[in-house]
Amino acid sequence: MEFTKEIYEYIEQLxxxxxxxxxxxxNSTLPQRxxxxxxxxxxxxxxKDEILEANKADVENAAKNGVIPTMIDRLTLNEARxxxxxxxxxxxxxxxxxxxxGDVWTRPNGIEIKRVRVPLGVVAIIFEARPNVTxxxxxxxxxxxxxVVLRGGKEAIxxxxxxxxxxxxxxxxxxxxxxxxxxxxNTSREGASVLMSMRDYIDVLIPRGSAGLIRTVVDNxxxxxxxxxxxxxxxxxxxxxxxxxxxxxxxxxxxxxPSVCNAIETLLVHSSVAKEFLPKFAAISEQFNLDIRGCExxxxxxxxxxxxTEEDYATEYDDYIIAVKVVDSVEEAVKHINKYNTKxxxxxxxxxxxxxxxxxxxxxxxxxxxxxSTRFTDGNEFGFGAEIGISTQKLHxxxxxxxxxxxxxxxxxxxxxxxx
Amino acid sequence: MEFTKEIYEYIEQLxxxxxxxxxxxxNSTLPQRxxxxxxxxxxxxxxKDEILEANKADVENAAKNGVIPTMIDRLTLNEARxxxxxxxxxxxxxxxxxxxxGDVWTRPNGIEIKRVRVPLGVVAIIFEARPNVTxxxxxxxxxxxxxVVLRGGKEAIxxxxxxxxxxxxxxxxxxxxxxxxxxxxNTSREGASVLMSMRDYIDVLIPRGSAGLIRTVVDNxxxxxxxxxxxxxxxxxxxxxxxxxxxxxxxxxxxxxPSVCNAIETLLVHSSVAKEFLPKFAAISEQFNLDIRGCExxxxxxxxxxxxTEEDYATEYDDYIIAVKVVDSVEEAVKHINKYNTKxxxxxxxxxxxxxxxxxxxxxxxxxxxxxSTRFTDGNEFGFGAEIGISTQKLHxxxxxxxxxxxxxxxxxxxxxxxx
Numbered sequence: 001m002e003f004t005k006e007i008y009e010y011i012e013q014l015x016x017x018x019x020x021x022x023x024x025x026x027n028s029t030l031p032q033r034x035x036x037x038x039x040x041x042x043x044x045x046x047x048k049d050e051i052l053e054a055n056k057a058d059v060e061n062a063a064k065n066g067v068i069p070t071m072i073d074r075l076t077l078n079e080a081r082x083x084x085x086x087x088x089x090x091x092x093x094x095x096x097x098x099x100x101x102g103d104v105w106t107r108p109n110g111i112e113i114k115r116v117r118v119p120l121g122v123v124a125i126i127f128e129a130r131p132n133v134t135x136x137x138x139x140x141x142x143x144x145x146x147x148v149v150l151r152g153g154k155e156a157i158x159x160x161x162x163x164x165x166x167x168x169x170x171x172x173x174x175x176x177x178x179x180x181x182x183x184x185x186n187t188s189r190e191g192a193s194v195l196m197s198m199r200d201y202i203d204v205l206i207p208r209g210s211a212g213l214i215r216t217v218v219d220n221x222x223x224x225x226x227x228x229x230x231x232x233x234x235x236x237x238x239x240x241x242x243x244x245x246x247x248x249x250x251x252x253x254x255x256x257x258p259s260v261c262n263a264i265e266t267l268l269v270h271s272s273v274a275k276e277f278l279p280k281f282a283a284i285s286e287q288f289n290l291d292i293r294g295c296e297x298x299x300x301x302x303x304x305x306x307x308x309t310e311e312d313y314a315t316e317y318d319d320y321i322i323a324v325k326v327v328d329s330v331e332e333a334v335k336h337i338n339k340y341n342t343k344x345x346x347x348x349x350x351x352x353x354x355x356x357x358x359x360x361x362x363x364x365x366x367x368x369x370x371x372x373s374t375r376f377t378d379g380n381e382f383g384f385g386a387e388i389g390i391s392t393q394k395l396h397x398x399x400x401x402x403x404x405x406x407x408x409x410x411x412x413x414x415x416x417x418x419x420x
Numbered sequence: 421m422e423f424t425k426e427i428y429e430y431i432e433q434l435x436x437x438x439x440x441x442x443x444x445x446x447n448s449t450l451p452q453r454x455x456x457x458x459x460x461x462x463x464x465x466x467x468k469d470e471i472l473e474a475n476k477a478d479v480e481n482a483a484k485n486g487v488i489p490t491m492i493d494r495l496t497l498n499e500a501r502x503x504x505x506x507x508x509x510x511x512x513x514x515x516x517x518x519x520x521x522g523d524v525w526t527r528p529n530g531i532e533i534k535r536v537r538v539p540l541g542v543v544a545i546i547f548e549a550r551p552n553v554t555x556x557x558x559x560x561x562x563x564x565x566x567x568v569v570l571r572g573g574k575e576a577i578x579x580x581x582x583x584x585x586x587x588x589x590x591x592x593x594x595x596x597x598x599x600x601x602x603x604x605x606n607t608s609r610e611g612a613s614v615l616m617s618m619r620d621y622i623d624v625l626i627p628r629g630s631a632g633l634i635r636t637v638v639d640n641x642x643x644x645x646x647x648x649x650x651x652x653x654x655x656x657x658x659x660x661x662x663x664x665x666x667x668x669x670x671x672x673x674x675x676x677x678p679s680v681c682n683a684i685e686t687l688l689v690h691s692s693v694a695k696e697f698l699p700k701f702a703a704i705s706e707q708f709n710l711d712i713r714g715c716e717x718x719x720x721x722x723x724x725x726x727x728x729t730e731e732d733y734a735t736e737y738d739d740y741i742i743a744v745k746v747v748d749s750v751e752e753a754v755k756h757i758n759k760y761n762t763k764x765x766x767x768x769x770x771x772x773x774x775x776x777x778x779x780x781x782x783x784x785x786x787x788x789x790x791x792x793s794t795r796f797t798d799g800n801e802f803g804f805g806a807e808i809g810i811s812t813q814k815l816h817x818x819x820x821x822x823x824x825x826x827x828x829x830x831x832x833x834x835x836x837x838x839x840x
Binding site for chain 2: 027
């Protein structure tokens with residue numbers, strides 16, 4: 001694994017193997033795929049000791065290497081977490097199949113056209129040291145008939161090896177070729193680069209993780225990518241807002257779980273309500289030690305607030321920090337948001353129906369809220385059951401992605417000798 | 421226009437201007453957009469003398485510069501062709517609007533979620549010297565509420581300038597900001613490269629033209645691309661084929677219009693019917709002077725056929741040339757096709773239902789035909805009305821793209837103070 005050539009050949013061989021096995025899962029039946037998922041759910045519980053042991057080794061290595069506590073927390077498994085991963089698989093089994101669904105029509109010349117939903121083919125997922133993603137991502141691909149190449153963070157490699165072995169066995173027991181699933185057992189940056197060049201074998205690449213990871217993948221991947229998760233989200237408190245509602249929703253959108261992508265990073269407040277709203281918001285946020293950074297007009301009201309810079313407005317903090325700006329109109333708010341946002345989730349608090357419509361029409365984002373928290377942008381909250389991620393792009397899938405995002409369509413045309 | 425900096429600034433300014441005008445067309449009404457299309461249709465006829473004069477200059481320049489006759493033919497307009505372009509606009513007016521369509525549902529917590537279809541934003545189209553594409557592409561974008569940046573081939577620049585001026589005026593007369601439409605009035609390669617880097621202002625880039633153009637765009641564009649049109653298509657004559665049907669369909673798929681992407685380039689024939697099928701196919705193709713290049717077993721039957729090389733199987737001729745290979749099974753045919761095809765359109769001629777199903781399931785392509793010509797892969801033939809192109813990718817749109825391919829979705833969420 002030291003030389004580029006070796007890494008290249010290893011990864012090419014691995015991806016080629018998955019591509020060759022693809023038809024086994026693409027042509028499998030729904031009962032087979034569901035059986036595989038149930039097999040995995042059971043295997044996780046039956047082999048929990050082995051999983052925990054491997055995970056312990058990963059956690060110890062991470063601690064030794066000075067990995068930060070929040071990352072170690074994400075890396076760490078325990079019985080309850082394994083149970084949670086297993087339970088999620090049963091939920092996935094219960095979801096309706098999306099494959100084979102479609103429309104059919106007959107043209108005047110007699111040809112029959114069926115448009116049916118089919119798997120994408122080989123899906124590759126690059127993610128960080130979160131072992132739950134290993135099972136979750138593989139399971140979503142299995143449910144949708146896709147072969148899958150996983151490349152997780154190096155810190156979780158021991159845990160991931162156990163997961164992959166159990167999942168391959170589960171596939172085999174369901175009559176699906178185990179080569180439909182592979183782990184890139186090389187966690188170097190070079191390995192990731194090689195993987196991103198495997199256009200011939202991988203149909204789509206999905207990065208799951210930090211903004212940095214996503215950026216790297218979007219910039220370097222040679223195959224189509226589904227961009228997910230970057231969330232520089234805003235909440236605008238309008239002149240016609242119910243101030244108490246605004247305080248409650250703004251605090252929820254910022255403080256309830258600041259580390260997630262659908263939390264807000266900047267608060268925009270109409271000048272005519274800033275004096276009433278801002279002190280109330282600051283008061284409710286005190287318990288969270290929220291670091292407020294404001295424009296000059298904000299700092300006239302909240303004298304203890306730090307100064308917000310251009311960089312603050314462009315930053316996804318994912319932390320107990322918020323930028324605040326006082327604006328003079330909904331138009332100014334919309335302009336600011338469209339300049340800085342990542343097209344994820346944006347909200348307005350207003351009782352004015354015209355203002356609300358203007359905001360929803362002119363904001364460019366996957367989800368635009370009126371009088372509700374941005375925290376609802378989520379597959380489960382939207383009622384989709386499973387979620388592959390939240391797409392911030394406009395092509396293919398936008399917003400929370402359900403199972404359908406892992407599929408494409410195919411036209412099956414039948415005739416009896418028709419020509420043009 | 422000599423210096424890189426000047427070209428960069430010119431194109432950046434142009435794209436920025438279109439992005440800023442985007443909301444004018446995004447927020448326009450359907451009657452406004454349809455009025456704009458009717459205005460264009462009328463203006464083309466009313467100003468046909470000016471169009472023909474500009475086009476004459478383009479054609480004369482092209483002839484002087486040694487442009488090949490088929491390209492000059494595509495470049496040339498006449499009264500009938502202008503009438504055709506104008507008529508197509510009226511057809512587009514008649515098509516149902518796709519914007520604003522969608523679903524709505526309410527979650528247990530009371531938030532209402534609307535998923536509505538919205539324009540993509542700013543669409544850029546890079547194409548060659550076909551002036552009809554200038555109007556056609558702009559019109560499809562206008563119908564779907566998108567702002568548009570057009571970059572046509574240098575040979576058509578005079579014609580395109582007139583078209584753009586007429587179309588801008590037509591937009592303005594319909595109350596839509598004319599800056600929603602722009603022509604890149606720099607046809608250098610450098611200009612194209614700069615355009616492909618304008619990720620901040622362009623939401624999607626669609627190349628329309630030769631395989632070479634599409635390849636360049638896919639490799640270089642920094643924004644999402646919809647890949648269209650490359651068509652290395654095949655027809656497989658199975659052991660259980662109706663031979664007369666096979667001859668008729670194969671000849672249609674190859675000889676009726678070889679220059680288009682849904683024509684076939686390689687014929688695969690089962691060994692047990694090759695002796696009966698190939699001489700009949702060669703006979704019917706004689707009138708087209710078809711250049712047949714075969715494998716060894718083909719040449720034992722068609723002794724005058726040239727030898728087909730690996731390169732032949734990988735080539736989209738778009739001409740009266742065909743590669744032929746004798747195979748021993750449907751599995752071998754499928755393997756060959758999946759190795760060489762461009763995921764466009766593939767066909768089998770067979771009366772065996774099991775073989776047909778195997779072929780349709782295992783071929784990786786946008787459209788898979790049983791007993792019909794691949795020439796039907798087309799928006800109009802499929803009944804979609806308009807066609808932006810034929811997507812050979814799996815994400816976003818696959819196969820013939822109707823108006824919906826120029827749109828995305830947006831989630832509009834309303835509540836009365838809901839938080840998580």
